[in-house]
Amino acid sequence: MTEITNAVEQLRKAMVDGDTVTLEKLTSSELSYGHSGGKLQTKKEFxxxxxxxxxxxxxxxxxxxxxxxxxxxxxVRHILSxxxxxxxKGPGTVKLGVLLVWVKNNGQWQLLAxxxxxxx
Structure with missing residues (x-):
């Protein structure tokens, strides 16, 4: 559980920091990233x-x-504020219910969906 908790925190921090190196490492090449408005993205697009x-x-x-x-x-399920x-678009706020599916790939947890x- 600690590894997953750490991976989620690394993902959160990388999204805020715009750290694409970490995002590349933490996401599967098969990533399916769904937004609350229905938009779906690949890893490359995300x-x-x-x-x-x-x-x-x-x-x-x-x-x-x-x-x-x-x-x-x-x-993993959580509330993202x-x-x-x-x-x-300019400044805004969001509050979302999020479902994350992580898989362990060669010893590394990666976000699949x-x-x-x-x-x-």
């Missing part, structure tokens, strides 16, 4: 949007995190 500021997270706070392990797969400053829904 990392590119963070790198270019299309998706710009000023801060991210994760709460109510629950982790379930099934063999070499981890299912964030301040954003997306290119072309992510889906977010808006929290009312």
């Amino acid at each position: 990392v590119s949007d963070i790198a270019t500021g299309v998706s710009d997270f000023v801060s991210i706070d994760l709460t109510d995190q629950n982790i379930r392990m099934v063999d070499n797969t981890a299912i 964030a301040a954003t400053n997306d290119k072309g 992510r889906q977010a829904v808006k929290v009312l």
Whole structure:
């Protein structure tokens, strides 16, 4: 569980910092990244949007995190509250329910899938 908790925290920090090297390391080449509005992205698209500021997270706070392990797969659910400053949109805030699916690949936990829904 500690490895997954650490991987989630590394992902959170990399998204805020725009750290594409860490994002590349933490995400599977088969990544399916789902946004709350229905947009789906590949790994390349997700990392590119963070790198270019299309998706710009000023801060991210994760709460109510629950982790379930099934063999070499981890299912993580949490509430993501964030301040954003997306290119072309300006400052904003989001509150999302997020499901992350992580798989262990050659000793490294990698994000395979992510889906977010808006929290009312």
